[in-house]
Amino acid sequence: MIKHIRNKIVAVVAAGIMIASLSACGSKNTSTLSDGVTEVSVMDRDTDGVVEEYKKTVENSEYIMHALGGMDGKSYINSIDCLRKTYEAGYRLFEADVSYTSDDVLVLAHSGQDNIWSEADWNDRIGIAYPFRDMNGNELTEESKDYFTSNGYDFDNHTCNYDSFMTFRIQGEYTATSFSDIVQFMKEHDDMYLMVDAGNRSYESTQKLYKMILDTCKNDYSVLDRIIAGGQTTDMMQAVKDTYDFPLLNMYYAGDDVREESIYSPEQFINYCNENGIISFSTAKETYNDYNGAALKEAGLISYVFTVNDSDEAALMKSYGADVIGTDFLW
Template sequence: MRYSRSKMLRINKGNGALAIVFLVLVFLLSGCGEVDETEELMADYRAAVASSDYIIHALGGENEKFYINSLDMLDKCYQAGYRVFEADVSFTSDDVLVCAHSGENNVWTRNDWELRLGQEYPFEKEQVLASNGYDIEKRTCTYDTFMTFKIQGEYTATSFGELLDYMEDHTDMYLMLDAGHRTYEDTKKYYEKVVTEAGGRTDVLDRIIAGGQTTEMVKAAREAYDFPLINLYFDNDEKREEMIYDPEDFVKYCDEEGITSLSCDKDTFTGEAAKVLADSDLIIYVFTINDSAEAEDKMSLGADMVGTDFLWDK
C-alpha cells in the first residue's frame, strides 16, 4: 500500500509527536493488519524524518567549523534531539573505514587534509611517507596515524566502527553514508567492508541509508547487503546519467528499483525539477544549507529534510 507525500511527510512538523503517531499508525494499519519487519522499519524511518527539518551534515558543525565527522559533534547533536545524520566515510591507506571526507575514488585532497581534517598536507615528502604506510596515489594515511589526529585541532578522530557502535547503542538513529564518487568495483569493496564492520548487527545495517552518486554505486551497494534504505543522488545537469537525466525518468527508475530517497545539491532542487521530484514518494534530502530562510524555501518546494552544519543549534 502506498501513500502520497501529502499524507506521509507534508504534516506540520511543529506537531512532531502527532506526526510521528500518525505515521506509525498509517503503516501499522496497512496491509490489512499484516505488518512485516520492512514496513515497521519504514514507519520508524519516516517518523524520524518527520520529526525534524534537518539531517545533520558531516555529523554536525559548530563555531564556523564544519566537515568535522566526529563522535564529539554527533553526540552533541543527538543530545539536542536530532536522529538523522550524514557522515563522510572513506578508507585509510591500510583499508580501514574512518570518518573522513574523500574526493573521487577515495582520494584525500589537499582541502580534505588542511580544511576538513585540520592537518598539515603531508605529501611534499613522498618517499618518507611511503615508508610509513601512506598511500601516495590516494593521498591517505594509515588507520593508526589517522586516529592520532585532533580534527581541526579540537575533535576526536572517529573510526567507522565507533560510529556503528554508537548506532547500536542509540537505536533510533539513522545514518546516510557519503562514500564520495566511486567506481562499481570500489563501491562494492566499500560496502562489503561496511557489512564486515557491522559484524552481523543487522539492526544497525538496516538503519544505514546506503547507495551513492550513480546507479552503478547503488547496484554495488545492494550486492554487498540488502539495505532497505537506499538513496540515489540527483546530480546536476552536467553530470547526471543519461538514463535518469530527466526528473521523470529519475523518479521512474527509483520507483522500479525500490529506492527510498534522493539527495541533491540546493542549486539543483529548483524549478520544474523540484516540482517533479516533490510529487514522488521519495524522501528528499537537500544539501547543504546554513541559512534558516533558505532552508524554509527548500522545504516549501518539497524537501523533506535539509542538510545543515549549524542550524541544529538555532
C-alpha cells in the same frame, strides 16, 4: 542418559532457530575475500516495519546533520564529538563522509574519486597539512617519500593508515573517528540513522566500501537497517544493491551538467528509483528547484537538500518540497 539426550535435542533445535533467525535478518552465506573483507550474500526479508519507523523519524525531523553537524563555526568535522552534541540536542538523522585508510579501515573522512583524499580534504577538512608535498608545494624528496611510505602513507590515494589517522585532532580540536565508533554509538542509540556519503566511486570501489561496512557492523541488521545507503551514480547504486539488501536506499540527484543521461529528467530519475527500491534522494541546494522539487515530491520520494545554513534559504527549499534540510549550523 534421557536428560542428556533431551539437552542435546534442545541445543540442536536452538541452533536451528538461531540459523533461521540469522537468515531472516538478511545474511545467508559469508566468505572472506583476499583482503580480509567479509562478503555477504543476503535473502529477502520483510522490512516494511523498518521503513515505516524511518519515515516516522523523517516526518519528525526538520534537519539532517551534515558531516554529523558543525561546531564553533567549523564544518566537515565528521567527529563523534559533534554527533554526541547534536544527538543530545534532539536530532536523529545524520550524514557522514566515509572512506578507508591505506590499511583498509573505515574512518570518517571526506574523499574524492575512488577514495582519494584530496589536498582540500587534508588541509581544510581533516585540518592536517597535506603530507604529499613539502611546505612550498614541491614534490617530496625520495628520502621524505620513503619516510612517509614506511609510516603507512599511500602516495597513490593520498591516504594514511588507521593508526596515524586516529592520532589526529580534526581541524585542531576534534576527535578523529572511525566507522566502528559510529557503529558502537548506533548500537547504544537505537533511534539514530546514518546517511553514508561515500563520494564518487566506481562499482568496485563502492562495493569494497560497503563490504567493509558490513564487516564493521558484523552483519548486525539492527544497525544496518538504520544505515541510509546509496551512491551518486547508477553503477554505485548497483554495487550497493549487489552487496546487501539495505532497506533504506538513497540516491544522489546530481546537477544538470553531470547527471547521467539515463536518469536525466525527473521522470527518468523517478522511474529508476521505483524500479530499484530507492526511497529517498539527496541533492545540492543549487540543483533543487520548484520544478524538479514538485515532480520528485509527487512521486513520494523522501528529499534531502544540502547544505543549507540560512533559515530563509531553508524555508525556500521547504517551499519547493524538501522534506529534510542538510545543515551544519541550523540546530
